Amino acid sequence: MTVYRGFLTITRRNIRMVILYLIIFLSIAVMVQKMTGGNAAEFEQVSLHIAVIDQDGGELARGLADYLGQYHTLVDLPDDPSVIQDRMFYREIYYALTIPGDVENRCLYGDGTLPVTKVPGSSSGFYVDQQIDTFMNAVRVMTASGIPLSDAIQSVIDSSADKAEVTLIDKNGFGGEQPLHAFMYQYMPYILISILCYSMCYIMIAFRNQDVKRRMMCSTIPARNQNFQIILGFATVGAAVYGICTLMPFLMYGKTFANDPNLPYYLLNSFLMTLVALSLSFLIGTLVRSEEVISAVVNVVSLGMSFLCGVFVDLEILGKGVRTFAQFLPAYWYEVANELLANNSGFSHAQQMSLYTCYGLQILFAAAILGVALVISRFSQTA
């Protein structure tokens, strides 16, 4: 097994790079954990600094100001447009509502609108707009049904203090939240592709050296045996990297990950991605001629595929065009499967089919890439 031992010796020379990538991977996982901190389901209402300029002073105006005061911090400002604009420019306030005189007749019973000053197109402006509409509509409905204005205003203010109990549907056994190990698996393609492509390319360039090859062909080990040992080396390195990547979620999330009912699916999905990464590394190793360009090519492939296929950002954030293009890349199907696993514990028939389709496509991609690499390799040998 001399060739195999040589393969592993060269692999050991790249161990520092492997460790570097694992550190990057772990750092990302820890950062995600810190950012989400396990409280993704908690909700806190946004409170803004807003100004209410009351030119009316009536019951409805005071009620509206009290209503908004429940949600936001009211800032006293003079009724001066330039002051309002200055404060808004410096973001000391995010919204200014001017309640004009005779607001009851103009806006509650008439078609008049309340003049507001807000940051154009901002979510904060939209948010306060909605709250004002809610208040006015509620009061309008109540007074229309015969309830006196003061009672209607009080009733709307009181009902706004009621809190609704919200429970997320627990589809995946993690209280509806994405488990943290799912984030780790989301980033795994980047690590698998980077580590395997780097290390395998270096080894392939070493073994593809024509002079070394000739010397090996002169030896007593048949060419078929040499190739078998090289394939065995590939499998060993692939298994080792897969093993390390699988061990990490166990180490970081322990029982949570071990008890996940989707554990076998996660393992299978990442295993198939390892096969894809191995075949990809074989293809790049066949195409790349010098060690100097390995880094550039591997970065383009691993980062490019990661950005396009939802490794670094969730799939739903990707544009339609990007998603369509990403369907021609294997990491996309890994991520689709990973998203299914992260959000569900039991699968419907359709979901199961989607999952198996993702697995099947990854196998096909691995086989296709390997096939192309073999054709190129054979062509370059005979050329």
Next chain:
Amino acid sequence: MQSTNIIQIENLVKRYQNLVALDHLNLEIQEGEIFGLLGPNGSGKTTAINCLLALLKYDKGTITIFGEPMTPGSYDIKRQIGVVMQNVAVFEQMTVRENIDYFCGLYIRDKEKRRQLVDEAIAFTGLEDFTKMRPKKLSGGLLRRLNIACGIVHKPRLIILDEPTVAVDPQSRNKILEGIVELNRQGSTIIYTSHYMEEVEQICTRIAIIDHGHVLATGTTEELKQMIKTGETITIEAIALDEELLSGIRNLPHVFDVSYEEQTLKIRLGAARHNLVRVLNYLQEKDVRFGRVFSELPTLNDVFLEITGKELRD
């Protein structure tokens, strides 16, 4: 002791489409020889070696090594052959020792035996102080020595060295040549190709001159020198020689070529006694003043030039 043929190549033909690289090449190499293969670039030396090692398929002919036909599957024969390529064929990522051990492992499975052979190869090539270094840290000469160590580590009966001293400093070159002679002394048969005629002349017991894919001449250095017309070359520094005088020199006995360029007179003569005295007497008779005078016996370069009609490095 009767010498036996270790290699026999008969009517070997190798074509690359319309180009005939080997044209009915015939060679016999005997056990214990240091056999020099001389030829200009493109003469077919490397193709012949590649066919010999079964790295290339050939169109016609037979190759027999150790009495057996050589094929890609002749692993018993391959076990007894060591190859030192023209280019350094080692792994950049492995240390000197790991490289030698790796290439030894392609022939020897037993770990203990391998360790011993690797130590011997390291000692033989004088690489003891560099065993933990990577090839890119080695000088050109040390790299060549590593290349040789990787080729001979399994103690082969037949060693093929394809220009092993290219781009090597004189000190390392001498060390390599001494090593080759020592390997031969230890019992290995050597096939040696080189551009450096003086190296071939220095170490080879028999030489084949090859051009256009076939052997033009084979023999020892002395035998080759006797095959050519030139027995002596006389060079004289002299000023302003006229055509009448040169014509007189051409008519002297044994002279077959006279040239006069840049005040240097070069006379090539067949092997005979008193050639130099005769030429000098003639010049004195004609009252020609001359400076330095050299008389040289034919070199391998003269042999090559006369047989192939071109310099080796053409």
